[in-house]
Amino acid sequence: MRTKSLGDLLADTPWVRSLPNSVRERVMADAYETYHDPKDVVARKGDVAQSWMGVAEGFVKASSVVRSGKVVMFSGLPAGAWFGEGSVIRRTIRQYDIIAMRRSRVLHIPRATFRWLLETNIDFNHFIIDHLNARLAQFMAMTETDRMTDPVVKVARAISGLFDPIIYPGLGPLLQVSQEELGELAGLTRQSANAAVKALQAAGLVRAEYGGLLIMQLDALRNLKEP
DNA sequence: ACATTAAATTCGA
């Protein structure tokens, strides 16, 4: 796999691009990266947050294990996603486990640098506000979807939620998420997720591939309503 | 839960 340098990756990141040169230099100097194999814990629930993180390559998830032992995935984080600002802003511990779902490369902006950006740069503040706002909307939609919709709509929302242009910019049309993972994301068993994928395929909205989905009609997935 | 198929990895030349 061909890999870009840390500097190139940062230079291609939207919020970094909007920074003035002098500021960008410090960000580049302070940033570091980590690599993770599937199932690796990137950050553990309960740890003190040391950095704000971005997925450069791969796919990670934010999840929690509830008492029954069941895994609840709050959010799938594809390449391009930046996350964990909550714990960094509030100087508190992480609320979720961050786990790599496949081989992943994660960029880190140290807490001090992040806070300095927040305190000194207006453009960065705008970015963070938009980001938090988009995420809030996403979680509100998720709550709503959670209670009232049938499995096919749940899965459609889970998929389209991964393509939010503000939170996850620049994703290609093929989503490498297994049906098992899709089930975790949508709060369904793999079996129901499988049935839902079939239904979406029959409707021509996605194509099922081994280990992933080809997204055919993103808007239709977003707008899908209960039957 | 089980059977089938795809992909990834190992192993022998």
Added chain:
DNA sequence: TCGAATTTAATGT
């Protein structure tokens, strides 16, 4: 380094 054999992962029912 090639391809067959084995193991692991994902899917369909």
